[in-house]
Amino acid sequence: MNTIWSTYVQNIGTLYDSRSLRFSDFFQSKYKEIFEIEDKKKILEIGCGPGAFAESLSRWYRNAEIFGMDRDSNFITFASKKAPQVHFSEGDATELPFEEESFDVTISNTVVEHIEPSKFYGEQYRVLKENGVCLVLSARKGINISAPCIMEESDYEKEIWQRAEKFYDQTREKYKICAYPQNEAEIPLNMEKYGFKNVTTEYVTVNLTPDNPIYPKEMAHAMINANRQGDLDSIESLLHVAGDVVTESEVEELKRLVNAKYDKRLALYDEGVKQWDTNMSVTMIVRGIK
Numbered sequence: 001m002n003t004i005w006s007t008y009v010q011n012i013g014t015l016y017d018s019r020s021l022r023f024s025d026f027f028q029s030k031y032k033e034i035f036e037i038e039d040k041k042k043i044l045e046i047g048c049g050p051g052a053f054a055e056s057l058s059r060w061y062r063n064a065e066i067f068g069m070d071r072d073s074n075f076i077t078f079a080s081k082k083a084p085q086v087h088f089s090e091g092d093a094t095e096l097p098f099e100e101e102s103f104d105v106t107i108s109n110t111v112v113e114h115i116e117p118s119k120f121y122g123e124q125y126r127v128l129k130e131n132g133v134c135l136v137l138s139a140r141k142g143i144n145i146s147a148p149c150i151m152e153e154s155d156y157e158k159e160i161w162q163r164a165e166k167f168y169d170q171t172r173e174k175y176k177i178c179a180y181p182q183n184e185a186e187i188p189l190n191m192e193k194y195g196f197k198n199v200t201t202e203y204v205t206v207n208l209t210p211d212n213p214i215y216p217k218e219m220a221h222a223m224i225n226a227n228r229q230g231d232l233d234s235i236e237s238l239l240h241v242a243g244d245v246v247t248e249s250e251v252e253e254l255k256r257l258v259n260a261k262y263d264k265r266l267a268l269y270d271e272g273v274k275q276w277d278t279n280m281s282v283t284m285i286v287r288g289i290k
């Protein structure tokens with residue numbers, strides 16, 4: 001039973017909501033054009049977290065069998081309930097619990113920087129069939145601008161976050177989060193180094209700006225609420241990473257303040273008062289062939 005990631009690093013809600021938007025059907029053609037795996041039958045997602053991307057893949061590739069694996073038990077329990085059509089299982093990406101040459105595609109999103117490269121690529125190479133496709137998605141620097149009504153922070157809030165700050169750095173070190181950072185050249189270089197051929201790089205941008213009129217109301221609300229969930233999860237995790245210096249009642253008060261701000265943000269959206277907050281993600285997609 002391993003629950004480190006979902007407890008100390010990123011909660012289920014934060015990952016599920018943000019990925020459901022980033023891999024929403026609204027953007028599927030951007031990804032599918034680059035993936036080029038239309039005819040593939042067995043797809044394995046490595047480090048699938050709570051499963052939002054695998055769920056999207058199961059809609060985008062209806063003739064394929066989708067598998068998702070992750071080390072965190074909470075993610076796998078959640079994902080299995082949300083998307084029973086996907087075969088989710090617990091496991092370690094450095095020792096994939098699958099036979100040699102059993103998949104046509106391996107794919108991962110924001111996992112490459114957490115796993116030692118010879119193991120990360122070596123294990124995917126092993127489980128891929130001849131001519132199988134390895135797809136590595138990596139989040140690069142995007143643009144993140146909060147709504148003015150959400151940015152306003154009271155001295156009370158500032159003081160608590162300052163108190164907790166150093167504990168976050170300690171957590172990253174303790175659990176080896178992002179222990180293998182790689183830049184935009186190093187990811188494809190490593191993919192080649194560990195045996196993949198015909199390596200290509202592409203980028204997909206996803207512009208999540210609720211006030212942009214191209215988005216229907218339901219999607220704009222989902223964008224605002226995904227940010228809300230991320231902020232609430234960060235507050236909740238204070239008790240795990242900085243439990244010695246932050247009390248439960250402070251956490252409850254922070255949540256109340258944040259919820260009030262997001263309720264206001266939603267009300268402004270509904271009234272047509274623009275805030276132009278934006279979350280523009282840039283995803284690098286590195287593709288190679290066994």
Ligand SMILES: C[S@@+](CC[C@H](N)C(=O)[O-])C[C@H]1O[C@@H](n2cnc3c(N)ncnc32)[C@H](O)[C@@H]1O
Binds near residue numbers: 053069072094
């Ligand atoms: C940044 S999260 C991304 C999760 C998911 N791909 C997404 O985009 O929502 C990194 C994930 O990698 C998983 N992970 C890290 N090291 C792993 C390992 N050695 N084996 C399996 N999963 C691992 C974590 O549990 C976590 O779910």
